[in-house]
Amino acid sequence: MKSLQDALYNWLTIKVVAEARPDDTAAIDTMELFEDILINEFKVRDITITKDEVMYLITYSIEGEEKSAKFPVELIDIMHNQIQKNPERYKNYPE
Template structure:
């Protein structure tokens, strides 16, 4: 993933889904993948997430320097909204043994 902002956007979008659907193993695994991308490709040491009525705020520490990114909630929550509106299209399958 070339840009840190794109990686954070993708991580945040799937994190919101995985937080809302803890039983969704695909969402959990995808969140872990983006955690790994942030750490390995962008040297993100830590991240902090906050939100208000309109925005999500993600602060990351990269090479010791904090950087803040803002994303509109409606942009980030579009996937979760779609899942909630059409849950039959987003069935959670149990993990295979």
């Protein structure tokens, strides 16, 4: 993945889904893939997430330097919202 911003966005989007569907192994596996990219490719550590009505705030560190990224709630929650609206389109395939 070329961009840390893209990796954070993808990770957070699927993390929201995985937390809402803890038995969805595909979501969990995908979340773990992006976590691996964040940790091993971008050297991200100490990730915390806060959410208010408008934004998700991710704080993290890289080589001891604290950094942050913000994403609109509506952008991050879109996949989860689609699954809730149309659950028949998003089958859950637990192991």
